[in-house]
Amino acid sequence: MLSDDWQLTGGIDDFLDRTGDFLRSRPALHNTPLTDIEKLRTHRADAHGAEAAVFGLLESGGGVRAVFYRTPRGRLGLTPLSAGQAGTLAARLAALGHRPRDVVADHDTATAFAESWQRRTGAVPVLYWRTHLYRLGALVRPRPRPEGRGRAAGGGDHEHVVRWCREFCVDVGEQPSIDLIDAGSWAESRFGDRHFTFWETPDGTPVSMAAATSMVGGMIRVDPVHTPARLRGRGYAGAVTAEVSRAALAAGATDVVLFTDPANPTSNALYQRIGYVHIADFAGYRFTYGVPEAAPPGPATRS
Numbered sequence: 001m002l003s004d005d006w007q008l009t010g011g012i013d014d015f016l017d018r019t020g021d022f023l024r025s026r027p028a029l030h031n032t033p034l035t036d037i038e039k040l041r042t043h044r045a046d047a048h049g050a051e052a053a054v055f056g057l058l059e060s061g062g063g064v065r066a067v068f069y070r071t072p073r074g075r076l077g078l079t080p081l082s083a084g085q086a087g088t089l090a091a092r093l094a095a096l097g098h099r100p101r102d103v104v105a106d107h108d109t110a111t112a113f114a115e116s117w118q119r120r121t122g123a124v125p126v127l128y129w130r131t132h133l134y135r136l137g138a139l140v141r142p143r144p145r146p147e148g149r150g151r152a153a154g155g156g157d158h159e160h161v162v163r164w165c166r167e168f169c170v171d172v173g174e175q176p177s178i179d180l181i182d183a184g185s186w187a188e189s190r191f192g193d194r195h196f197t198f199w200e201t202p203d204g205t206p207v208s209m210a211a212a213t214s215m216v217g218g219m220i221r222v223d224p225v226h227t228p229a230r231l232r233g234r235g236y237a238g239a240v241t242a243e244v245s246r247a248a249l250a251a252g253a254t255d256v257v258l259f260t261d262p263a264n265p266t267s268n269a270l271y272q273r274i275g276y277v278h279i280a281d282f283a284g285y286r287f288t289y290g291v292p293e294a295a296p297p298g299p300a301t302r303s
Contacts, residue, residue, distance in 0.1 A: 006092055008056045012041050015055035015069075020217075022057075022064040023079075027219035027255040028135045029280060032104065033077050034216040037069060039193060054098070058085065074101030076113075081105075083112040090116035102286040104129070114285040121289075129284030132268065134276035136256035139245055142238035142274055146199070148207070150243030153196035157206075164209050165191045168226040172261070194223070197247070199240035208236035210244040218254035225258070225267075237267070242274050 009015040016037070023030045023037070040053050052072035058065045058081075066079045068089060081089065090113055093100070099121075103113050107130075114125035153161055162181060169177045180189040187193075194211035201207055208227040212220050222244050227237045241258075248256045258276065260268050272278075 005059050006056055006089055007059065008054065012037070012053065012055060015057070016041065019057050019064050019067050023067065024217035027217045028257050030079055031219050031221050031257050033067065033069065033079060034219055035213050035221060036071065036077055038216045040071065070098065070100055076100035076103040078103065078105035078109050078113060081109045081112065086112035087116040089113065090120050094120040099289060100287060102284055104284040105282065107281040107283040110283040110285055117287065123287040123289050125285040125287055127283060128286050130262055131259040131282045132262055132278050133280040133282055134258050134260060134271050135279050136245055137275050137277045139242065139249065140273065140275045142235055142242055144235065146235040146239050148199055148201045148239070150240060151198050151200050153198055160206065161196050161209070162186060164226050165224065167228065168224050197240060197244050199236050199243065207231045208240040210240040212244050212248055215251060215253055220248040220251070220253040220256050222256065222258040238270050238274055241271065245274070
Protein backbone atom coordinates (compact mmCIF):
# COMPACT_ATOMS: atom_id res chain seq x y z
CA MET A 1 0.00 0.00 0.00
CA LEU A 2 1.16 3.51 -0.79
CA SER A 3 0.76 6.19 1.86
CA ASP A 4 -1.11 9.49 1.41
CA ASP A 5 -4.16 7.57 0.18
CA TRP A 6 -2.37 6.10 -2.88
CA GLN A 7 -2.97 2.35 -3.02
CA LEU A 8 -1.69 -0.47 -5.15
CA THR A 9 -4.42 -2.92 -6.13
CA GLY A 10 -4.24 -6.70 -6.16
CA GLY A 11 -4.62 -6.99 -9.94
CA ILE A 12 -6.56 -5.75 -12.90
CA ASP A 13 -9.92 -7.19 -11.84
CA ASP A 14 -9.72 -5.60 -8.40
CA PHE A 15 -8.52 -2.38 -9.98
CA LEU A 16 -11.45 -2.23 -12.42
CA ASP A 17 -13.94 -3.14 -9.68
CA ARG A 18 -12.76 -0.17 -7.65
CA THR A 19 -12.08 2.37 -10.39
CA GLY A 20 -14.42 1.50 -13.25
CA ASP A 21 -17.08 4.05 -12.31
CA PHE A 22 -14.44 6.76 -11.92
CA LEU A 23 -12.84 6.03 -15.30
CA ARG A 24 -16.23 5.99 -17.03
CA SER A 25 -17.27 9.25 -15.36
CA ARG A 26 -15.13 11.29 -17.80
CA PRO A 27 -14.70 9.01 -20.81
CA ALA A 28 -13.29 11.66 -23.13
CA LEU A 29 -10.60 12.85 -20.73
CA HIS A 30 -9.89 9.27 -19.60
CA ASN A 31 -9.86 7.83 -23.12
CA THR A 32 -6.27 6.56 -23.02
CA PRO A 33 -6.55 4.81 -19.62
CA LEU A 34 -9.83 3.24 -20.75
CA THR A 35 -8.35 1.76 -23.91
CA ASP A 36 -4.97 0.84 -22.40
CA ILE A 37 -6.51 -0.96 -19.44
CA GLU A 38 -9.05 -2.76 -21.61
CA LYS A 39 -6.23 -4.00 -23.82
CA LEU A 40 -4.36 -5.24 -20.75
CA ARG A 41 -7.51 -6.96 -19.51
CA THR A 42 -8.14 -8.80 -22.77
CA HIS A 43 -4.46 -9.74 -23.21
CA ARG A 44 -3.89 -10.85 -19.63
CA ALA A 45 -2.69 -14.30 -20.67
CA ASP A 46 -0.01 -12.92 -22.99
CA ALA A 47 3.63 -12.59 -22.04
CA HIS A 48 3.14 -8.82 -21.88
CA GLY A 49 -0.31 -9.05 -20.32
CA ALA A 50 -1.93 -7.66 -17.21
CA GLU A 51 0.07 -9.79 -14.79
CA ALA A 52 3.19 -7.70 -15.54
CA ALA A 53 1.38 -4.37 -15.20
CA VAL A 54 1.03 -2.24 -12.06
CA PHE A 55 -2.19 -0.51 -11.03
CA GLY A 56 -2.94 2.04 -8.34
CA LEU A 57 -5.56 4.52 -7.22
CA LEU A 58 -5.93 7.60 -5.07
CA GLU A 59 -8.87 7.57 -2.66
CA SER A 60 -10.14 10.55 -0.71
CA GLY A 61 -13.43 11.30 0.97
CA GLY A 62 -14.72 7.81 0.29
CA GLY A 63 -14.22 7.99 -3.47
CA VAL A 64 -11.61 7.46 -6.16
CA ARG A 65 -9.96 10.71 -7.19
CA ALA A 66 -7.25 9.50 -9.61
CA VAL A 67 -5.56 6.37 -10.96
CA PHE A 68 -2.21 5.35 -12.34
CA TYR A 69 -1.07 2.29 -14.25
CA ARG A 70 2.25 1.13 -15.62
CA THR A 71 2.14 -1.10 -18.67
CA PRO A 72 4.45 -4.09 -19.09
CA ARG A 73 6.47 -2.03 -21.57
CA GLY A 74 7.02 0.68 -18.98
CA ARG A 75 4.55 3.40 -19.89
CA LEU A 76 3.05 5.22 -16.91
CA GLY A 77 -0.47 6.47 -17.50
CA LEU A 78 -2.10 9.00 -15.17
CA THR A 79 -5.49 10.63 -14.83
CA PRO A 80 -5.41 14.36 -13.92
CA LEU A 81 -3.45 15.16 -10.74
CA SER A 82 -2.55 18.30 -8.86
CA ALA A 83 1.14 19.12 -8.62
CA GLY A 84 1.12 17.92 -5.01
CA GLN A 85 -0.53 14.62 -5.88
CA ALA A 86 1.93 14.07 -8.72
CA GLY A 87 4.84 14.75 -6.38
CA THR A 88 3.54 12.34 -3.76
CA LEU A 89 3.05 9.62 -6.34
CA ALA A 90 6.55 10.16 -7.74
CA ALA A 91 8.02 9.85 -4.25
CA ARG A 92 6.19 6.61 -3.51
CA LEU A 93 6.94 4.97 -6.86
CA ALA A 94 10.61 5.90 -6.51
CA ALA A 95 10.68 4.44 -3.01
CA LEU A 96 9.24 1.19 -4.38
CA GLY A 97 11.95 1.00 -7.03
CA HIS A 98 9.81 1.60 -10.10
CA ARG A 99 11.51 2.91 -13.27
CA PRO A 100 8.84 3.92 -15.80
CA ARG A 101 10.07 4.34 -19.35
CA ASP A 102 7.78 7.30 -19.96
CA VAL A 103 4.67 9.08 -18.68
CA VAL A 104 1.58 10.12 -20.65
CA ALA A 105 -1.19 12.31 -19.25
CA ASP A 106 -2.85 15.66 -19.65
CA HIS A 107 -0.16 18.31 -20.14
CA ASP A 108 -0.13 19.74 -16.60
CA THR A 109 -0.15 16.33 -14.92
CA ALA A 110 2.54 14.85 -17.16
CA THR A 111 4.76 17.90 -16.68
CA ALA A 112 4.30 17.96 -12.89
CA PHE A 113 5.10 14.25 -12.61
CA ALA A 114 8.13 14.51 -14.93
CA GLU A 115 9.57 17.36 -12.89
CA SER A 116 8.96 15.52 -9.61
CA TRP A 117 10.43 12.30 -11.01
CA GLN A 118 13.59 14.11 -12.04
CA ARG A 119 13.98 15.63 -8.56
CA ARG A 120 13.46 12.24 -6.92
CA THR A 121 15.48 10.01 -9.23
CA GLY A 122 17.72 12.20 -11.38
CA ALA A 123 16.13 10.72 -14.52
CA VAL A 124 16.08 13.30 -17.29
CA PRO A 125 12.62 13.84 -18.84
CA VAL A 126 12.43 14.58 -22.55
CA LEU A 127 9.19 15.86 -24.06
CA TYR A 128 8.47 13.62 -27.05
CA TRP A 129 4.72 14.03 -27.57
CA ARG A 130 2.42 17.04 -27.52
CA THR A 131 -1.16 16.82 -28.69
CA HIS A 132 -4.60 18.39 -28.62
CA LEU A 133 -7.54 16.26 -27.49
CA TYR A 134 -10.78 16.84 -29.38
CA ARG A 135 -14.27 15.55 -28.59
CA LEU A 136 -17.01 15.30 -31.20
CA GLY A 137 -19.91 17.70 -30.72
CA ALA A 138 -22.48 17.73 -33.51
CA LEU A 139 -21.15 15.87 -36.53
CA VAL A 140 -21.07 18.03 -39.66
CA ARG A 141 -20.72 16.38 -43.06
CA PRO A 142 -17.70 17.81 -44.90
CA ARG A 143 -18.49 20.30 -47.63
CA PRO A 144 -17.63 19.85 -50.39
CA ARG A 145 -17.76 16.10 -49.98
CA PRO A 146 -15.38 14.21 -52.26
CA GLU A 147 -16.80 11.59 -54.55
CA GLY A 148 -16.69 8.06 -53.25
CA ARG A 149 -17.74 6.18 -50.16
CA GLY A 150 -16.50 4.70 -46.91
CA ARG A 151 -15.83 0.97 -46.69
CA ALA A 152 -14.89 -1.10 -43.66
CA ALA A 153 -11.58 -2.88 -44.20
CA GLY A 154 -11.77 -6.65 -44.32
CA GLY A 155 -9.35 -9.52 -44.01
CA GLY A 156 -8.22 -9.09 -47.61
CA ASP A 157 -7.12 -5.52 -46.84
CA HIS A 158 -4.65 -6.45 -44.11
CA GLU A 159 -1.47 -5.86 -46.13
CA HIS A 160 -2.81 -2.51 -47.32
CA VAL A 161 -3.69 -1.47 -43.75
CA VAL A 162 -0.28 -2.50 -42.44
CA ARG A 163 1.53 -0.65 -45.23
CA TRP A 164 -0.42 2.57 -44.60
CA CYS A 165 0.02 2.32 -40.84
CA ARG A 166 3.75 2.04 -41.39
CA GLU A 167 3.63 5.11 -43.65
CA PHE A 168 1.76 6.94 -40.91
CA CYS A 169 4.43 6.00 -38.38
CA VAL A 170 7.17 7.27 -40.68
CA ASP A 171 5.28 10.56 -41.05
CA VAL A 172 4.99 11.10 -37.29
CA GLY A 173 8.35 9.58 -36.31
CA GLU A 174 6.95 6.63 -34.39
CA GLN A 175 9.96 4.32 -34.64
CA PRO A 176 8.97 1.70 -32.03
CA SER A 177 5.76 0.98 -33.94
CA ILE A 178 7.74 0.71 -37.17
CA ASP A 179 10.01 -1.82 -35.45
CA LEU A 180 7.04 -3.91 -34.31
CA ILE A 181 5.47 -3.85 -37.77
CA ASP A 182 8.76 -4.79 -39.45
CA ALA A 183 9.23 -7.63 -36.95
CA GLY A 184 5.81 -9.05 -37.85
CA SER A 185 4.41 -8.18 -34.42
CA TRP A 186 1.30 -6.41 -35.72
CA ALA A 187 -0.89 -7.65 -32.85
CA GLU A 188 1.49 -6.13 -30.30
CA SER A 189 1.49 -2.75 -32.00
CA ARG A 190 -1.01 -0.11 -31.00
CA PHE A 191 -2.83 -0.70 -34.29
CA GLY A 192 -3.47 -4.40 -33.77
CA ASP A 193 -6.87 -3.99 -32.13
CA ARG A 194 -8.19 -1.15 -34.31
CA HIS A 195 -11.14 -1.23 -36.72
CA PHE A 196 -10.16 0.33 -40.05
CA THR A 197 -12.20 2.14 -42.69
CA PHE A 198 -11.13 3.24 -46.17
CA TRP A 199 -12.45 6.13 -48.19
CA GLU A 200 -12.66 4.87 -51.77
CA THR A 201 -13.11 6.71 -55.03
CA PRO A 202 -16.05 5.64 -57.22
CA ASP A 203 -13.84 3.09 -58.99
CA GLY A 204 -13.02 1.40 -55.65
CA THR A 205 -9.51 2.80 -55.14
CA PRO A 206 -8.66 3.45 -51.45
CA VAL A 207 -7.42 7.03 -51.01
CA SER A 208 -7.55 7.56 -47.24
CA MET A 209 -7.88 5.51 -44.08
CA ALA A 210 -9.08 6.01 -40.52
CA ALA A 211 -9.39 3.62 -37.60
CA ALA A 212 -11.32 3.48 -34.37
CA THR A 213 -10.85 1.72 -31.06
CA SER A 214 -13.47 -0.62 -29.70
CA MET A 215 -16.00 1.15 -27.50
CA VAL A 216 -15.08 1.27 -23.81
CA GLY A 217 -17.19 3.14 -21.28
CA GLY A 218 -19.22 4.64 -24.11
CA MET A 219 -16.04 6.11 -25.68
CA ILE A 220 -14.50 5.46 -29.10
CA ARG A 221 -11.23 7.08 -30.18
CA VAL A 222 -10.46 7.74 -33.84
CA ASP A 223 -6.80 6.78 -34.36
CA PRO A 224 -4.98 6.89 -36.71
CA VAL A 225 -6.06 8.95 -39.72
CA HIS A 226 -3.81 8.68 -42.77
CA THR A 227 -3.88 9.89 -46.34
CA PRO A 228 -0.84 9.22 -48.58
CA ALA A 229 1.03 12.45 -49.28
CA ARG A 230 0.26 12.42 -53.00
CA LEU A 231 -3.50 12.34 -52.28
CA ARG A 232 -3.76 15.05 -49.64
CA GLY A 233 -5.65 18.29 -50.05
CA ARG A 234 -8.66 16.68 -51.75
CA GLY A 235 -10.97 16.26 -48.75
CA TYR A 236 -10.43 12.52 -48.32
CA ALA A 237 -9.25 12.71 -44.70
CA GLY A 238 -12.28 14.73 -43.67
CA ALA A 239 -14.59 12.33 -45.46
CA VAL A 240 -13.16 9.18 -43.91
CA THR A 241 -12.98 10.76 -40.44
CA ALA A 242 -16.62 11.82 -40.70
CA GLU A 243 -17.54 8.30 -41.83
CA VAL A 244 -15.76 6.67 -38.89
CA SER A 245 -17.28 9.22 -36.50
CA ARG A 246 -20.78 8.57 -37.90
CA ALA A 247 -20.30 4.83 -37.44
CA ALA A 248 -19.13 5.38 -33.84
CA LEU A 249 -22.27 7.37 -33.04
CA ALA A 250 -24.44 4.75 -34.74
CA ALA A 251 -22.80 2.09 -32.56
CA GLY A 252 -23.95 3.99 -29.47
CA ALA A 253 -20.82 5.91 -28.49
CA THR A 254 -21.50 8.85 -26.19
CA ASP A 255 -17.98 10.24 -26.58
CA VAL A 256 -16.00 10.18 -29.83
CA VAL A 257 -12.52 11.63 -29.46
CA LEU A 258 -9.27 12.04 -31.36
CA PHE A 259 -5.78 13.45 -30.81
CA THR A 260 -4.18 15.94 -33.19
CA ASP A 261 -0.71 17.33 -33.74
CA PRO A 262 -0.66 20.98 -32.55
CA ALA A 263 1.91 21.72 -35.26
CA ASN A 264 -0.50 20.66 -38.02
CA PRO A 265 -3.01 23.51 -38.44
CA THR A 266 -4.56 21.84 -41.48
CA SER A 267 -5.74 18.75 -39.61
CA ASN A 268 -6.84 20.78 -36.58
CA ALA A 269 -8.99 23.00 -38.78
CA LEU A 270 -10.36 19.98 -40.64
CA TYR A 271 -11.55 18.24 -37.47
CA GLN A 272 -13.15 21.39 -36.16
CA ARG A 273 -15.06 21.83 -39.44
CA ILE A 274 -16.69 18.43 -39.02
CA GLY A 275 -17.71 19.08 -35.43
CA TYR A 276 -14.78 18.27 -33.13
CA VAL A 277 -14.13 20.60 -30.19
CA HIS A 278 -10.77 21.04 -28.44
CA ILE A 279 -11.10 20.05 -24.77
CA ALA A 280 -7.56 19.47 -23.43
CA ASP A 281 -3.85 19.21 -24.18
CA PHE A 282 -1.80 16.09 -23.50
CA ALA A 283 1.92 15.39 -23.28
CA GLY A 284 4.35 12.52 -23.04
CA TYR A 285 7.82 12.54 -21.47
CA ARG A 286 10.37 9.75 -21.76
CA PHE A 287 12.92 9.26 -18.99
CA THR A 288 16.63 8.74 -19.51
CA TYR A 289 18.31 6.83 -16.70
CA GLY A 290 21.89 7.49 -17.71
CA VAL A 291 21.63 5.67 -21.07
CA PRO A 292 19.83 7.26 -24.05
CA GLU A 293 16.61 5.48 -25.00
CA ALA A 294 14.56 5.50 -28.21
CA ALA A 295 11.43 7.63 -28.09
CA PRO A 296 8.38 5.45 -27.35
CA PRO A 297 5.30 5.66 -29.54
CA GLY A 298 2.67 8.28 -28.82
CA PRO A 299 -0.96 8.03 -29.88
CA ALA A 300 -0.69 11.01 -32.22
CA THR A 301 -2.80 11.31 -35.38
CA ARG A 302 -2.08 13.06 -38.62
CA SER A 303 -4.05 13.17 -41.85
